[in-house]
Amino acid sequence: MKTSNNTILITGGGSGIGYEIAKLFSVDNKVIITGRNAEKLEKAVLSLKNVTGIVSDINNEADVN
Numbered sequence: 001m002k003t004s005n006n007t008i009l010i011t012g013g014g015s016g017i018g019y020e021i022a023k024l025f026s027v028d029n030k031v032i033i034t035g036r037n038a039e040k041l042e043k044a045v046l047s048l049k050n051v052t053g054i055v056s057d058i059n060n061e062a063d064v065n
Contacts, residue, residue, distance in 0.1 A: 004028035011058055013051075014040030026050045034058070 006029045012018035013033025022031050022044065031051045035041050041053035056063035 006030070007032065009034070011035070014044045014053070019044050022051060023048055 003025075006025075008025050008029050009032045010018050010022050010025075011034050013022040013031070014035035014037055018033065018035070022033050025031050026048045027050075029050065031048070032054060033041060033044060033051060034054045034056045036055070036057045038055045041055055045051050045053040058064060
């Protein structure tokens with residue numbers, strides 16, 4: 001399995017285990033994190049490199065689309 005030079009999407013990446021996974025993968029990959037809380041996402045994006053944040057709720061069909 002190739003674990004570098006990928007684009008990885010992590011839901012719930014603003015905190016907790018999602019944030020820690022984003023931190024690990026952001027070293028050698030482009031990472032997109034999503035979450036409902038804009039403040040947490042912004043803080044996570046600023047603290048990591050190669051990370052983009054998208055505010056969304058996977059329980060909301062409009063956000064998923």
